[in-house]
Amino acid sequence: MRPIKPHSINDLMQRVNNIAGLTLGQLANEYNFKTPDDLLREKGWTGQLIEYVLGATAGSKPLPDFEDLGIELKTLPISYKGKPLETTFVSVTPLINVTGMTWHASSVRKKLNHVLWLPILSERDIAPFDRTIGSGFLWQPTPEQDALLQRDWEEQMELIALGRIDEISGHLGDAIQIRPKAAHSKIVTDAIGPNGKIIKTLPRGFYLKTSFTGEILKQQFQL
Known part of the structure; x- marks a missing residue:
């Protein structure tokens, strides 16, 4: 039977603590x-x-995963x-009808307003099913x-609005980068x-760049 959605943040964090280790x-x-037999084809x-285990409800909707709690x-x-071993996907980048979009109303800010981070030990020499779940924690961005x-969002969205999307690469941004997101080049x-x-x-x-998520981990665990 599918786990029901958590009814409070305390309920959610109790579930997180129960799966640690x-x-x-x-x-x-x-x-x-x-x-799946092979995670190479099942990256998600x-x-x-x-x-599933924690009772997230948003699915593919552009909303925080735990809609009622406002937590991604x-x-x-x-x-x-x-x-961190890889960058963290946040949301799809809008490429048309971007005039008038603001950071405060953006899907990126909504997703990152309150995040439940769940570290998973995922070195390449560890088989996917043997990878260990770490201690999850809640995070909200500091004003800085x-x-x-x-700043990263506005600079890169301005390039999109000016028709200069080809100038955007993973090198831009200190915290956020924009990268292609497609299963293959025909999409x-x-x-x-x-x-x-x-x-x-x-x-x-x-x-999110690994340098940014790495700082979040350092702050949380005093690494």
């Missing part, structure tokens, strides 16, 4: 959750498992030394972090091109 395989077996499986869930693969995120979407004409390009997504 378990492997992904143990958790999947405990909840009879379908496990870890997040789906954790969402982010699993974070970490190394033996406690450092929010200002940094806002394209509309974007603003030079002279305001609509062009076809790869879908993009907002990602």
Whole structure:
């Protein structure tokens, strides 16, 4: 039977504490959750498992995973030394009709307003189902972090609005980067091109850089 959604933050954090120290395989077996043979083709499986067990309800909607609590869930693969192993996807990047968009009303800010981080020991020499779940914790951006995120968002969204999407690369931004997000290169979407004409390009997504999530971990665990 699917776990019901948590009715309070305390309820959610109790569930988080209950799964700390378990492997992904143990958790999947405990909840009879379908496990793929190969995670190379099922990259989202870890997040789906954790969402299921903790009772997240938003699914693919552009809302925090725990809608009633206003909390977004982010699993974070970490190394033996406690450092993030990859960037963290936040949301899809809008590429048309961006005039008038503001940071405070953006999907990125809504997603990052209150985050449940769940570190998972995910070194490449550990089989996916043997990867261990760490201690989850709640985080909200400090005023300084929010200002940094806002600056990155505004600078890159301005390039999109000016039809300069081809100038955006993963090197931009101190906290957030925009990168292509598509299963393969044949998937394209509309974007603003030079002279305001609509062009076809790869879908993009907002990602938190590992330097930014690494600082969050350092602050939480005094690493």
